[in-house]
Structure formats: C-alpha cells, structure tokens
Amino acid sequence: MARKLLTKPRKTASQERSRATVDALFEATARILVKEGFDKASTNRIAEVAGVSVGSLYQYFPSKEALVAAVIKRHQHKIMHTVRGELAEVLAQPVEKAIRKLVAVAVKSHRVDPRLHRVLAEQIPRVGELEKLETFNRENYTLFRTYLESHRDELRVDDLELASFVCVTSIEALTHNAVLHYSKTFSDETMEALIDEAAYLVTGYLMGSRKNEAGSLSDQRHAGLHSPS
C-alpha cells in the first residue's frame, strides 16, 4: 500500500508547534496582502515572511488557493466574532432602531482590519475555490429577510424578498464604500452622519408613507405589479 500520509494529507495541526506555524502563515499572508498586494503574495514569499519553509506551508494547505481561502474565512470569522450578539438583540427591536443598529453593525464589521478587507474585496480574483466564498453575504441576506417577516405589519413593502435585496445591498455598499474608500475623505463626524443617512434611507423605504403624493410617484410605479398582499 502506497502510504501518502506523509506527503499528501495536509490539514492536520495537532501539536503546539504546528499550530504556531499555521498561525504564522495566516499572519504572514495577511501582512503581505495588505502591504504588498496579491501579486507579491507568492507561496515562497509567504513562507519566508512567516519564518517557515515552503514545505511546511504545503503540509497544512494543499494549495495557495486553499491558504488564501482560509485567510478569507478567518477574516470573516473575526468579523462574526466582534459583531455576533449585536445582531441577536436587533431581532426584538422596532424597525427604526433595528435598522440603525444594523447599519452601525455593518460599519463596525467593515472596520475589522479594513485594509485586509479591501484587498480581499478588490484584489483577490474570484476564481476556482475562491468563487464559493461569497456565502457570507447570503447569511446577512436571510437574516434580514427573517427580520422583515417578523415585522411585516409595520412595513409598507409587500415583496419582502425584493425589499431585503434592496436594503441589504444598499447598506452593504454604503458602509463598504464609506469605510474602505472614503475614510480619508470623510471626517469622523461625516462618518457618523452617514450612518444616520443610511438608516434614514432604508427606514424611509421600508416604512415609507410619505405625506400626500397621490398622482406623482404612485402613478409612475406601474400599479398592479405588487398585488396587495
């Protein structure tokens, strides 16, 4: 029987020392991605910066792609960790408070290692294995949809699927752009104001009921498409 257990298995991490190695690899990868960009993140370079040999890298990760994917997952878990719980308490709150909290949480999540977040979003080609890692936003989506369902009666929207899409997409884009592209342009107060604005945007959309606009917007929106519940 050809034993490949020593060459192939990759992925274990039982002893103390090996866990340190894996961690050094994570750290080094993140560091290089942030400071030198995806191009410069070759496996040899990563190993070098980690103070480890390439061979060791391949003991724990079957490919470079797997390593990067693991770094992404790790970043996502960090976000979840700093944000979990804040989401739980949202579920019970009324729409206005809930939305504002949601936006604030979104900002917070983008502030967990923003520079890494930006590289992951902009420089990592979504190819092969990396393609599947969009799972993250799906979670937000279903979570939000669940919230809308349980507060249906307070809302003016009837297509919750569509509404979730509109809200989640907007909040994500606004916070993402603000934190990762405009944090130099926006002052701290502006950032605070932006949270308010985003919350206002979404809340207004969900609860709506503008004063008296019969004949203007209402007519533009082709009636009948959303049959009343």
Added chain:
Amino acid sequence: MARKLLTKPRKTASQERSRATVDALFEATARILVKEGFDKASTNRIAEVAGVSVGSLYQYFPSKEALVAAVIKRHQHKIMHTVRGELAEVLAQPVEKAIRKLVAVAVKSHRVDPRLHRVLAEQIPRVGELEKLETFNRENYTLFRTYLESHRDELRVDDLELASFVCVTSIEALTHNAVLHYSKTFSDETMEALIDEAAYLVTGYLMGSRKNEAGSLSDQRHAGLHSPS
C-alpha cells in the same frame, strides 16, 4: 542615434490592416475574459484567438496591462455611447422623474455586455495601471451632485456631498447586483419592479418629509450636525 522606432513606439494604427489587428485583439481579449476568465487571458492565448502573433500585440500595446486597460476603456465608451443623451435630458426634469430615469439608465448601462462587465468588476485585480480606471464612477458622482445643486430647493437634504454619495452608491450597487448577479433569480417583472423600488428608495431619501414622526427618527439623528444651511 539608436533608432528604436521600429521596436518601441507601440500605439500607432495608421493603416487599415493594423486597425483590424487591434480590433481583433480587443475582441479576442473580451471573448477570453468572458469565456475563460482572467487567468487564462495570457498574451499568447489572446494573440492566438485573435488570429495574430504575439509580436503584433506588442506593437500596439506596451504591456498586457495596457491591453486590458484599453479593453476596459472601450467597454466604458460603449456604455457612454448607449447612454449619453438620456443623461442630458435628466437635468431638466423634476426630481422624481429624474431619479427614476437615472435608475433606468443605470440598469441599461449594466446591460451593455453584462458578462464582460462582471469579469471586469470581479476578476481584474485593481493593481498598477488598472487602479486608475475607477475614473468612471467619479463622473457619475459629479454629474449627480450637479443635478442636486440645481434642484436644491426641492430637497430635504442639506449636505449634498453626502447625499450624492448615498444616492450614487446605492443606485450603482442595486443595479450592479441585480443585473450581474440576480438576473437569473429575478424575473423580468421583478427587474422592472426593482427599478421602481430603487427610485422610490432614493426619491424618498432626497425629498423625504415623512408625515409625523417627531420624536422618533428625528431624535435619533443627532441634531445640530447639519446646521440648517
């Protein structure tokens, strides 16, 4: 004098034949990007698909990066071409109509070769020269800001800079996501509805004036930050 004119100059395109070559290169690059992804788009492969030799490629483009950048620019020009004019007529229209038109135009612009658009957005690493090509969205931004300024009195927002950011970002993200990620999930009617929803979202935000919510939302938004004009 060392003449490098035959080796270096790159970029000319005077005769008929050469224009065809350049065009074939554009076409081939786009084709490969769409059908095989950025990874597979090597210069040799591009030249092969274009029915041209690698040498010819380097007569007109100083680098692979330059070629890709040119393809991106070309795509942007195509968009501008199919959309120009529709934007001009927006300027004169009242807010509600203008916003709806703007959203519709955004959708239209994303429907110009959506598959190429998606690859350009997701697979091309924004590094080196490619980094500068974000100019496109800046244009939309200033355009929108100009519109808001000339309709200032009809709006409830006072920080037009911030408002432009909110609106442009939201519209872009919504249309981008809808067209490039959910066109299979969304039916045609849903897509139509989405335009309405996005327009409603933004219009409500800009013109606002919800009925009577004194003490709820108004209090949450920290007063005084936007000093009344």
Added chain:
DNA sequence: ACAGAATATGAGCGATCATTCGCTTTTTAA
C-alpha cells in the same frame, strides 16, 4: 517597378511561481 515604411511573425529568453520530495530535527509515548 521599386524603395522604404508599416505591419506581421513566432521561436525563444529570462523570470517567476506553485509544488514536490528526500532528508533532518523535534516531539511523543512506552
């Protein structure tokens, strides 16, 4: 018809990179 300019060719150079494998060192457990 002809010369010079423009265009096209593609084998091959040099560099980079992901990955492997035979080997050494360290740790574990009996």
Added chain:
DNA sequence: TTAAAAAGCGAATGATCGCTCATATTCTGT
C-alpha cells in the same frame, strides 16, 4: 532510552508567462 510519529526544511522541477527581436511579408507613394 528509544523508536516511531510529527513537524520542518529548501534545493530542485516543471510549467507558464510576459515580452523581445531578427526576420519576413505587405503596403504606399512615386
């Protein structure tokens, strides 16, 4: 103490890729 398992090493391999250049073909003006 010791043998086996775990972890670590890094030079070497093979493949890919961007790009060049010496040469060949085509075009243009005269």
